[in-house]
Amino acid sequence: MKQLLNRLLLVPSYTLFSTAVLTFSCECGPGDVARVIAGSKASPDVITEIHAKFHLHEPGCGNGWAIYFGDLARRATWAESYV
Numbered sequence: 376m377k378q379l380l381n382r383l384l385l386v387p388s389y390t391l392f393s394t395a396v397l398t399f400s401c402e403c404g405p406g407d408v409a410r411v412i413a414g415s416k417a418s419p420d421v422i423t424e425i426h427a428k429f430h431l432h433e434p435g436c437g438n439g440w441a442i443y444f445g446d447l448a449r450r451a452t453w454a455e456s457y458v
Contacts, residue, residue, distance in 0.1 A: 398440035407431075 409425035410417065426432040430442050 394443070395440055398443070 407422070409422045409429070409431055412425055412429075413421045
């Protein structure tokens, strides 16, 4: 029972850590995340729309991570499909 409780308590910390690593690597790495989401043949308008939707135009690494968890806390928007 104690082992189960420990695992349940560690899940949120693992989730926060893994999403932080993924977000910082995507935002601070080379290339444009919006171009990857939209595809190589996307128009500049679509790229601008994605930048605005995911707040990629704002300076600093980690803004997307903070916005994601803020939205999660406010509206419980868990995930969105890109397909």
